[in-house]
Amino acid sequence: MVMFWVALLAISILIYLLLDGFDLGVGMLFGLADGEARRAEMLRTIAPVWDGNETWLVVAGVIMWGAFPVVYAMLMPAFYIPVVVMLLGLILRGVAFEFRGKASRSRRIWDVSFTVGSFAASFMQGAMVGALVEGLQFSNGEYVGGTFGWLTGFSVLCGIGLCFGYALLGACWLVRKCEGPIRDATRRQIPLLAVAVLAFLVVVFTHALVEHLPILRRWIERPYLFVFPLIGAGAAAVLATSILRHDDYWPFHMVALIFASAFGTLALSFWPYMIPFVVTIDEAAAPHASLAFMFWGEGLFVFPLMLLYVAVGYRVFRGKTAATADHY
């Protein structure tokens, strides 16, 4: 039961990273695009799906609360400021989808709020992962690291890194969904973003070496973990060739694979800890009665249905987004 919910939590977080990742990325690239026609087209590629994408954040949040309440209650206070800023960012970008189309003179406000909100949410998510990797201070199951305990050079670096990562994913999504000038302009951004992500990974790895982060020991103990970076490297190679061949379809999937392998690396190097080296999965798990109640309903039956809704949504809006259709 515990294993089932760990797996479902991990899958939900991964789905969130990939889905909301590309629409947050489009949000950040949106700030670089000029001209109403281009901006509107970029928005149209994500408008029908962003709400569902963001819901996976709530899915991950409530699985954590229901199945691992101790971890939820320890991490949320530790990340008080980043969580609040992330939520406000998500609010500002979320309302922009609907408000933008209704605004006349105030459209500019929602363009800014869309971009800034996307940046804030992405940065804070990266910073939280960074702080988790680096380690937070807990005592007797309570966070004691102070309001800004999460804010370090390393977490800032991870925040910036995730912004680049999401932007890369968003760029590949645009290449997949658009044609004409947007696709061409975005395709030129991909190498820059990819290099930035690569540089970030190198810096993070060096930092881990220099600072002797405890997570590094796991790598020496578990050499099979290197499978994931290898998959990532392979995906990066396919990404590079598909960009050179001006392929529209593969770049998105390769970046998604890079994300998945990075996520797999991190998750397995934490194992069996949920908060690294503080709380294990078994210590964090809710009583069996809670896990079983969740399993026999939402886990076994509703979760596959949720995947079906997602599939239906993406199937209805499949293919290139036409330049003028569907606007409201």
Added chain:
Amino acid sequence: MDPTALLLSRLQFAFTISFHIIFPAFTIGLAAWLTVLEAMHRYSGRPVYRTLFEFWLKIFGVAFGMGVVSGVVMAFQFGTNWSVLSTMSGPIQGPLLSYETFTAFMLEAGFFGILIFGRPRVPPWFYLFSTAMVALGTTLSAFWIMVNNSWMQVPAGYVLQNGQFVPDDWAQIIFNRVVWVRFPHMLLASYLTGAFCVAATGAWYLLRRTYRAEAHVMLRMGLALAAVLLPVQLFIGHLVGDYVHDYQPAKFAAIEARWHDEQPASEVLIAIPDSTTESNRYAISIPVLGSIIGSMSLTSKEVGLSSFAPQDRPPVVIPFFAFRIMVGCGFVMLGLAWLGTWLGLKHRLERSRLLLWGIFLSFPLPWIAILTGWYTAEVGRQPWTVYGVLRTADAVTPSLTAAAATASLILFVAVYAFIFSFGTYYIYRLLRAGPAGLGGRPLHVPVPNRPMSLADQVPASHSYLEAGE
């Protein structure tokens, strides 16, 4: 624990949840109405239903968006500000809210995109199905929220183990009597909100002598639904009062501003409760009615606040007045709905401009009733967060500082005020422009003289849908 951080966390929770409930209260009813409109258009073919659908869909879109983003906050705020509650009740509240996310949010989110953008891309039956799924999602969400909140009001089906509320009877938690009066109460409140907004918009158009056909449909449907639902709602409201009387006597005494035990008890209609002297000033009360309302008896003894230790008493002023405002709104709405329906049946509604003004100006009433109803329930639950078991003061995050709580509260108030003022302004503009102001959306009717470049982008599956209009 920092007392300032506790106060600020309570204010922040009250503020963010009050802001949030405005939107679901509206969209639950509106989603159901959109489903009805789409179905009626499909089976009657009358274009007015389609016009109304497209019109209200735009308003639904704005309100739904604001509801979604303000709702995400709630999923995390339990953890950030109420970590002790999160640890203790996580095994019960966590699964309940995860059921909400799994069964409701994903359903809403998945089909909302199709509702807004998908009409040209899916067959008509699937579009109707998507509308119904969004409506079902909003209703399921309300259900799980009411289960969750009812457990905090009347905790059941648990044992306390290692500092956690461990569930031992889920049927007790979900299917208890309290849930099954409070969920219909909230659901009907949402339908009434939708009904009154629709009717008020109809009245507004008639007063402005515009969109006569649409206005009549809106008034007729809105008022008739309200006229039927309001008496049911008042009855269910009475049942909600019964559960409070049985399970939360201190809250009941606070709502009634009953300071001391009385037998038979009088009913305070209106007064200014004064907690320092434990008495009411300027009270107007009716003898014996308190016993009738509380226990359906002429002689029963009703409990007063002084029977509870001072640290276990809820505040009195807020539940007392909030409850009376809620009930007052209910009766005003009942009068408007019945009078309006009756005059509508006699075809005299359009000439009764005074009543039209009344209906037009009544649109805030259902929201006021919902907010004051929730203030009665939640403030009346104090000083407990889980009634009788966990105090609010003990539930707050121990590490939270006053500075962090101040910063987050200011940020939430600033951002919410910003998006709320723009959101309501955009909704107002849409309503003022009316159904003809659908400007942005081209109707994809294949017209021969239309430039081919535009007509070509209309998917074939869509053209026959519009052909009848």
